[in-house]
Amino acid sequence: MYKLDEKDITPVQSRPRLALTLGDPAGIGPEVILKALADPEVSKSCDLTVVGSRSLLVEIYTKLKLAKNSQPLANPEELSIFDVPLDKHIQDEILIGTGNAASGAASFAYMETAIAQTLADQFDGIVTGPIAKSAWKAAGYNYPGQTELLAEKSGAKRVGMLFVARSPHTNWTLCTLLACTHVPLSQVPKVLTPQLMTEKLDLLVECLEKDFGLERARIAIAGLNPHSGEQGQLGHEEQDWLIPWISQERKNRPNFQLDGPVPPDTMWVKPGQAWYGNIDPSAPLRVNPSQVADAYIALYHDQGLIPVKLMAFDRAVNTSIGLPFIRTSPDHGTAFDIAGKGIADARSMKAAILLAAELVSQRRKVKL
Numbered sequence: 588m589y590k591l592d593e594k595d596i597t598p599v600q601s602r603p604r605l606a607l608t609l610g611d612p613a614g615i616g617p618e619v620i621l622k623a624l625a626d627p628e629v630s631k632s633c634d635l636t637v638v639g640s641r642s643l644l645v646e647i648y649t650k651l652k653l654a655k656n657s658q659p660l661a662n663p664e665e666l667s668i669f670d671v672p673l674d675k676h677i678q679d680e681i682l683i684g685t686g687n688a689a690s691g692a693a694s695f696a697y698m699e700t701a702i703a704q705t706l707a708d709q710f711d712g713i714v715t716g717p718i719a720k721s722a723w724k725a726a727g728y729n730y731p732g733q734t735e736l737l738a739e740k741s742g743a744k745r746v747g748m749l750f751v752a753r754s755p756h757t758n759w760t761l762c763t764l765l766a767c768t769h770v771p772l773s774q775v776p777k778v779l780t781p782q783l784m785t786e787k788l789d790l791l792v793e794c795l796e797k798d799f800g801l802e803r804a805r806i807a808i809a810g811l812n813p814h815s816g817e818q819g820q821l822g823h824e825e826q827d828w829l830i831p832w833i834s835q836e837r838k839n840r841p842n843f844q845l846d847g848p849v850p851p852d853t854m855w856v857k858p859g860q861a862w863y864g865n866i867d868p869s870a871p872l873r874v875n876p877s878q879v880a881d882a883y884i885a886l887y888h889d890q891g892l893i894p895v896k897l898m899a900f901d902r903a904v905n906t907s908i909g910l911p912f913i914r915t916s917p918d919h920g921t922a923f924d925i926a927g928k929g930i931a932d933a934r935s936m937k938a939a940i941l942l943a944a945e946l947v948s949q950r951r952k953v954k955l
């Protein structure tokens with residue numbers, strides 16, 4: 588991947604067209620959007636249309652302008668907005684800082700609208716503001732997350748959740764795919780199967796080739812149990828199917844180096860070193876970014892997202908792979924605890940917009 592700079596920005600007429608959903612209006616989505624859109628690097632990279640309720644956005648903008656130490660915010664009057672008006676009784680029940688059925692109904696309506704408009708070719712991709720799954724549930728929408736709604740509405744049979752983050756220290760890119768996502772921990776060993784792993788590996792390989800231009804890549808796959816099961820002494824999944832599955836996939840994909848199962852506790856040591864680089868000048872240079880994997884497969888949500896968010900909470904991007912269009916999202920959630928205070932960090936939203944623009948441009952090049 589490369590850093591988007593002035594010379595890479597495509598001419599105005601072919602700039603990526605992105606829909607930007609507000610997310611849960613009671614959370615920090617509107618704030619990080621207004622902050623990100625005030626950044627010239629963002630506005631230069633693509634044509635952005637906010638999909639959400641204009642009147643709510645204006646209300647939040649007015650409130651944030653009054654906040655202490657208010658940072659630059661885009662003025663809604665100057666933005667392209669695809670207005671999704673809400674029934675008055677729903678709008679009246681939206682309370683900044685509290686996700687509820689009304690805020691869930693609103694964020695669901697924004698997503699449905701953005702997906703429909705993107706499928707109708709009004710946009711090349713969607714950047715989604717954070718939603719609360721519990722608020723969707725309260726509103727009567729039973730989806731584990733936005734990814735599953737996107738897959739259902741777009742007819743995608745397979746979808747993957749990939750977190751992409753570029754290190755500010757070394758410029759190295761951390762790519763982490765979750766083999767299973769919003770699955771309760773007790774269900775993880777049952778959900779993980781060789782079939783599921785093959786589906787996710789197929790998606791990752793397609794994405795690395797098509798979106799990141801990597802025809803040969805190194806992929807590290809985590810084990811499930813402590814020390815990858817210690818030869819069956821600390822868990823049996825590695826011996827039963829994970830090791831045979833990796834061996835088979837090595838034969839099937841000679842262009843790809845598949846490492847694993849890597850003991851989960853040490854899987855993140857080298858990525859951590861590649862991410863931070865030689866920060867301590869007295870330490871020997873411990874890892875060369877070219878010697879680490881191009882992508883990591885974590886077997887379940889927190890196995891992958893604890894290290895990702897520890898290293899890169901301010902800039903990781905949740906990227907859906909396998910959809911017929913680009914979709915990215917910041918890695919953080921609705922942060923109801925700080926909503927409306929003007930202190931939310933917009934860098935992950937900015938990274939999500941820039942990555943979406945970059946991926947749209949890359950797909951266009953591949954199509955030519």
Ligand SMILES: NC(=O)c1ccc[n+]([C@@H]2O[C@H](COP(=O)([O-])OP(=O)(O)OC[C@H]3O[C@@H](n4cnc5c(N)ncnc54)[C@H](O)[C@@H]3O)[C@@H](O)[C@H]2O)c1
Nearest residue numbers: 717718719720721916917918919920921922924925931932
């Ligand atoms: N992109 C998404 O749609 C997405 C991603 C993760 C979680 N969620 C949802 O968000 C809701 C809340 O989840 P959570 O509390 O586990 O995670 P969270 O990311 O909302 O918040 C975790 C902590 O980080 C802080 N934080 C988060 N984003 C921040 C930012 N941009 N700037 C400064 N501080 C920030 C919060 O104040 C909180 O202390 C849940 O319903 C969850 O499902 C949505």
Ligand SMILES: N[C@H](C(=O)O)[C@H](O)COP(=O)(O)O
Nearest residue numbers: 732733734735905916918919
């Ligand atoms: N699993 C994601 C995370 O923790 O960042 C997040 O919940 C987003 O999921 P959707 O994009 O599917 O809503």
